[in-house]
Amino acid sequence: MAKYVLKRILLMFFTLFVITTICFVLIRILPRELPQDKNQQALILARWEALGYNEPLLIQYGIYLRNIFTAWDFGTSWSISMLTPAWEVVMDRLLPTVLVNLYSLILSIPFGIGLGVLAAIKKNKWQDHVISTLVMLFVSIPSYVYAFLVQYFLYFKLGWFPLNVYSLADAGGSWFTWKMFYSMIPPVFALSFGTIAGLTRFTRAELTETLTSDYMLLARTKGLTRAQATTRHALKNAMVPILPMIISSFIGILGGSMIIEQIFSIPGVGQLYIRSITFRDYDVFMMDSIFYTFVGLLAGIVVDISYGFIDPRIRMGEK
Amino acid sequence: MDNENKQTNLPEETKIPKEKFAFANVGEKLSDKKFDTKPIGYFKDAWIRFRKNKASVVAAVIILAIVLYAIFVPLFNFRYDASFMDTYYSKKGPRNLILREIGIADGGMTRDFNERALIKEIAKGIGAEDADGEGATWEEGKDSYYQPILKIKNEYMQAGKTVYSAKIDTYLEVGFLYRSIQQSEYANIVAWQEETGIQVLYPLVDTANGYCYDATDANYWYKTDAKANPVTTKNGEDKSISLDDGVPLEDNYKRDADGNVIYYEYTGGGDATTAQYKVRILYYNYYRYVNGFEPEYIFGTDSQGYDLALRLASGIKLSLLVAISVSLINFLIGAIYGAIEGYYGGAIDLFLERIADILSGVPFIVVATLFQIHLAASWGPIPSLLFAFVLTGWIGTSSRVRTQFYRFKNQEYVMAARTLGARDRRIIWKHIFPNSLGTIITSSVLVIPSVIFSESMLSFLGIINLGGSTMTSLGTLLSDASSIWTNYPHLMIIPAIVISLLMICFNLFGNGLRDAFNPSLRGVEE
Numbered sequence: 001m002a003k004y005v006l007k008r009i010l011l012m013f014f015t016l017f018v019i020t021t022i023c024f025v026l027i028r029i030l031p032r033e034l035p036q037d038k039n040q041q042a043l044i045l046a047r048w049e050a051l052g053y054n055e056p057l058l059i060q061y062g063i064y065l066r067n068i069f070t071a072w073d074f075g076t077s078w079s080i081s082m083l084t085p086a087w088e089v090v091m092d093r094l095l096p097t098v099l100v101n102l103y104s105l106i107l108s109i110p111f112g113i114g115l116g117v118l119a120a121i122k123k124n125k126w127q128d129h130v131i132s133t134l135v136m137l138f139v140s141i142p143s144y145v146y147a148f149l150v151q152y153f154l155y156f157k158l159g160w161f162p163l164n165v166y167s168l169a170d171a172g173g174s175w176f177t178w179k180m181f182y183s184m185i186p187p188v189f190a191l192s193f194g195t196i197a198g199l200t201r202f203t204r205a206e207l208t209e210t211l212t213s214d215y216m217l218l219a220r221t222k223g224l225t226r227a228q229a230t231t232r233h234a235l236k237n238a239m240v241p242i243l244p245m246i247i248s249s250f251i252g253i254l255g256g257s258m259i260i261e262q263i264f265s266i267p268g269v270g271q272l273y274i275r276s277i278t279f280r281d282y283d284v285f286m287m288d289s290i291f292y293t294f295v296g297l298l299a300g301i302v303v304d305i306s307y308g309f310i311d312p313r314i315r316m317g318e319k
Numbered sequence: 320m321d322n323e324n325k326q327t328n329l330p331e332e333t334k335i336p337k338e339k340f341a342f343a344n345v346g347e348k349l350s351d352k353k354f355d356t357k358p359i360g361y362f363k364d365a366w367i368r369f370r371k372n373k374a375s376v377v378a379a380v381i382i383l384a385i386v387l388y389a390i391f392v393p394l395f396n397f398r399y400d401a402s403f404m405d406t407y408y409s410k411k412g413p414r415n416l417i418l419r420e421i422g423i424a425d426g427g428m429t430r431d432f433n434e435r436a437l438i439k440e441i442a443k444g445i446g447a448e449d450a451d452g453e454g455a456t457w458e459e460g461k462d463s464y465y466q467p468i469l470k471i472k473n474e475y476m477q478a479g480k481t482v483y484s485a486k487i488d489t490y491l492e493v494g495f496l497y498r499s500i501q502q503s504e505y506a507n508i509v510a511w512q513e514e515t516g517i518q519v520l521y522p523l524v525d526t527a528n529g530y531c532y533d534a535t536d537a538n539y540w541y542k543t544d545a546k547a548n549p550v551t552t553k554n555g556e557d558k559s560i561s562l563d564d565g566v567p568l569e570d571n572y573k574r575d576a577d578g579n580v581i582y583y584e585y586t587g588g589g590d591a592t593t594a595q596y597k598v599r600i601l602y603y604n605y606y607r608y609v610n611g612f613e614p615e616y617i618f619g620t621d622s623q624g625y626d627l628a629l630r631l632a633s634g635i636k637l638s639l640l641v642a643i644s645v646s647l648i649n650f651l652i653g654a655i656y657g658a659i660e661g662y663y664g665g666a667i668d669l670f671l672e673r674i675a676d677i678l679s680g681v682p683f684i685v686v687a688t689l690f691q692i693h694l695a696a697s698w699g700p701i702p703s704l705l706f707a708f709v710l711t712g713w714i715g716t717s718s719r720v721r722t723q724f725y726r727f728k729n730q731e732y733v734m735a736a737r738t739l740g741a742r743d744r745r746i747i748w749k750h751i752f753p754n755s756l757g758t759i760i761t762s763s764v765l766v767i768p769s770v771i772f773s774e775s776m777l778s779f780l781g782i783i784n785l786g787g788s789t790m791t792s793l794g795t796l797l798s799d800a801s802s803i804w805t806n807y808p809h810l811m812i813i814p815a816i817v818i819s820l821l822m823i824c825f826n827l828f829g830n831g832l833r834d835a836f837n838p839s840l841r842g843v844e845e
Contacts, residue, residue: 011676015676015677015680016680018677019677019680019681022681023685023689026689026693027689030692030693136823136826136827137823139826140768140819140822140823140826141819141822141823142772142775142776142818142819142822144775144776144779144797145815145818145819148804148811148815152808156805258684258776258780259776259779259780262779262780263801273684274780274781274782277688277692277782278781285688289682289685292682292684292685293680293681293682293685296680296682297680300680
């Protein structure tokens with residue numbers, strides 16, 4: 001198992017390296033833009049010279065890698081947050097993204113699994129039909145449509161919630177105040193519809209499969225009630241694929257949803273990505289791209305490894 | 320000896336002499352009887368099963384309807400094409416002259432007015448009835464065809480003042496405009512007015528006598544004080560008019576020495592052909608004069624004044640075309656790549672899988688952004704978008720094909736074909752590939768909604784821009800609406816409904832196909 005994990009991690013870093021290289025080349029060859037201010041122009045030009053931005057591309061890449069490995073320096077923001085290290089710029093935006101998505105997951109998981117279990121137990125009864133139809137609708141409708149519906153009803157019609165997430169200053173200087181949480185409720189709702197539907201569909205599919213399996217028949221013949229057999233046997237087995245999916249969603253929350261962040265003006269990683277393109281802040285853009293790639297790769301690898309931890313049969317099969 | 324004994328033991332009636340026997344089929348060709356029923360092939364079988372899935376059939380019909388809409392609505396719109404626009408009628412709601420009579424699609428919007436603003440709106444109707452400066456009453460104005468206020472829904476007090484919540488026809492709300500035209504056009508309009516009896520030109524307003532609140536706003540045709548409140552000067556002094564007085568609004572028209580109203584005013588230019596004249600027009604009728612029909616937009620107009628119904632059609636067309644081309648290209652690349660991986664296996668598979676692994680690690684949004692930045696200028700936004708979709712899109716298809724090939728490549732019929740001397744290429748495409756076709760088609764169909772979604776997301780985020788005078792995508796329509804939809808909800812609702820419908824229907828359709836093609840479901844149905 002350890003060997004397998006190590007192999008996967010090494011492979012992940014190799015992939016990350018290749019993608020970073022490609023992104024670096026594609027981003028560095030873009031023409032850079034100078035700010036309007038003449039004094040700043042001179043300053044920035046001098047800094048670029050000193051940082052080796054005028055060297056040949058290969059040497060630039062060498063410098064870039066050296067800075068990462070020796071000083072954990074992913075470049076500098078040149079316009080969004082003047083002269084702040086790109087790493088810090090991205091990490092500053094991480095907390096709001098994580099919070100909104102975390103709240104959404106905490107809301108979605110019980111609903112998703114609960115509805116999925118209900119649909120599977122009542123398979124082909126009206127409850128299942130209602131749930132399955134709704135799931136089909138909610139899975140298909142794009143998330144921004146929910147965002148507009150949520151904004152329309154919760155803000156314009158009912159006026160219960162603010163239109164956008166409060167800025168840090170408005171909410172009392174912390175991401176953890178009650179006021180901040182309150183303003184995050186609309187985006188959390190907008191995110192949750194799709195997640196709940198996806199989780200419900202997945203749970204239903206897995207549980208119906210385990211419910212019809214032979215060991216369930218055995219469990220019932222040996223005298224367990226239906227509820228006992230379902231919770232002790234079917235649900236446990238159904239969790240084997242469901243849990244990794246949930247774990248990967250927890251890693252996915254680092255990435256968040258760009259579109260939701262844009263609509264609700266959440267100052268998160270996704271919004272930073274869009275801003276870094278519009279302001280042509282390429283070092284931040286580069287950092288953000290690496291970050292998204294890393295999160296994606298990490299989610300994939302964690303799913304594979306968690307399968308092995310959750311289900312011993314898969315671990316045995318690996319050997 | 321034994322035979323003879325047996326024969327003798329048999330009952331009497333079976334004792335038939337040898338001569339009576341004759342060969343039944345001597346000289347005839349013997350062959351199997353042809354089936355009375357028609358053979359059912361793979362696709363026919365799938366079709367039969369697909370038909371039973373009601374939801375998928377409905378979804379397919381809706382998709383077809385949307386496609387037909389996109390194709391035929393622009394074709395059957397004889398009045399104008401997709402590049403037709405009118406800047407004064409931008410962001411207007413749905414309006415249809417027939418449906419207007421029953422209170423839907425009347426271009427209406429409910430808004431709050433204070434008394435002064437409400438009088439200004441009602442005055443547009445009164446002014447429209449007063450083309451010759453002889454005056455019009457409130458009743459005439461309220462009943463006028465050009466009256467913007469459709470209905471006063473509610474009045475309430477707020478901070479000591481009455482607020483009127485009224486439904487207003489946003490097309491008629493434009494009211495009067497000043498326009499600078501040449502003499503020839505003036506003559507044309509006058510001729511058209513006489514021919515049709517529709518009044519376009521209205522008397523000019525005296526902007527200099529102190530009773531005109533805003534000299535640039537042609538809707539202030541009545542006398543107002545410095546705060547834009549209507550006044551009457553009948554008794555020698557200025558007196559405000561309120562809504563319930565019943566005192567008629569007093570016109571502020573410019574008149575010549577004989578007291579006749581003036582319809583045009585020379586503003587500049589040299590000879591008879593270039594001279595410019597200032598006129599005051601009722602825009603609704605001016606539109607009719609220019610275009611020959613009344614403004615009617617069944618879905619309203621978009622933020623620039625294009626007909627949303629046509630924009631929607633071209634948006635659907637572009638989004639679907641992009642989605643279908645991506646799906647086809649992915650199908651091709653994925654099938655070939657997956658077939659090679661799965662069929663040859665071993666080192667080739669491992670190597671190709673690594674490449675696919677690395678590519679699939681690149682987040683789509685990063686690819687799309689980089690392609691857009693680098694290629695959009697030289698290749699145009701659509702090819703670079705297609706490229707971004709294709710770069711990582713085929714991986715899903717290829718891994719599906721690969722799995723299918725692993726499943727089928729060691730089956731007996733493949734071995735038989737190989738023994739008979741078939742080449743690799745023949746085995747791959749003729750023998751194994753058709754078996755995995757169902758799975759691949761299903762996944763290709765399911766690619767379509769995801770491409771539509773990704774395209775709309777990228778447009779929405781402003782990473783790509785597919786908007787133009789004759790071209791737009793569903794995502795572009797949504798992103799156009801995103802900043803102003805709170806005031807003009809139809810701009811958001813209509814594209815959002817279409818996009819959601821497309822997503823739902825393609826997903827249902829794809830699921831139906833999957834169930835139809837998946838032979839493991841055979842016999843499971845009730």
